[in-house]
Amino acid sequence: MTVGALASVAMASPAATTMPVRVPAGGLLENVRLRTLALIAHLTSGDLERVLDPLMSPLVWDLAHVAAYEDLWLCHRHGGRALLHPDLAALYDAFETPRALRGTLRLLDTAGALRYLEDVRERSLHVLSEKGPGDGTLVELVLRHELQHTETMRQAMARAGMLPAGEPPPGPTRGASLAFRSASAGLR
Numbered sequence: 001m002t003v004g005a006l007a008s009v010a011m012a013s014p015a016a017t018t019m020p021v022r023v024p025a026g027g028l029l030e031n032v033r034l035r036t037l038a039l040i041a042h043l044t045s046g047d048l049e050r051v052l053d054p055l056m057s058p059l060v061w062d063l064a065h066v067a068a069y070e071d072l073w074l075c076h077r078h079g080g081r082a083l084l085h086p087d088l089a090a091l092y093d094a095f096e097t098p099r100a101l102r103g104t105l106r107l108l109d110t111a112g113a114l115r116y117l118e119d120v121r122e123r124s125l126h127v128l129s130e131k132g133p134g135d136g137t138l139v140e141l142v143l144r145h146e147l148q149h150t151e152t153m154r155q156a157m158a159r160a161g162m163l164p165a166g167e168p169p170p171g172p173t174r175g176a177s178l179a180f181r182s183a184s185a186g187l188r
C-alpha cells in the first residue's frame, strides 16, 4: 500500500497493530515539515545561505525548492491554482538550475525561503480542505520529495561536519552487518 491512500493512510497503531489509524494528509505534511525544520534548527542563516560543499546546493536552495515543488504539484496541478511565484519557477527547478550553478545565483535568503515554505503550505492545506487529497498520489509525491531533500541536506551537512547533535544515528550492529552480508551473498 502506498502513502497514496493518504488522507486515509493507514499506519500501524502501536497499541493494536491490526487496527489502522487514519492520518489526515495535512497532518502528514506537517509532520514531515517539522522534521525538516528540526534538521536545520541549529544552523545560522549564514550556514544555510552559503555553499557548504562544492558538490552540494546551498541548503536554502533546497528549502525554497521544496516549497516550489509543493506549490507545483499540490496547489497548481492538484488544486488548479496559479503558481504562487511563477517568477521563481526556473530558479527552483532542479533541471533548469543544476547544482553547479546554485551557489552562484541570487537565491531567496533564509527568511524568504522559510516564508515561501509557509505560504505554500497554507495554500496546500486550503486545497486539501477544499478538494481532499484525491487518490493521494500527489500528496505522497510531495511528502517523499521533501523527505528525499532532507537526506540531500543531511549529505551536505555531513560533508561540512555540520550535522545536528545525535546524527548520524548509530550504524548497524556487527551482527546485523554480518546478517546483511550473508543475505547479499545469497543473491549472487
Ligand SMILES: [Fe+2]
Binding pocket: 065, 069, 094, 145, 149
Ligand atoms: Fe527535488
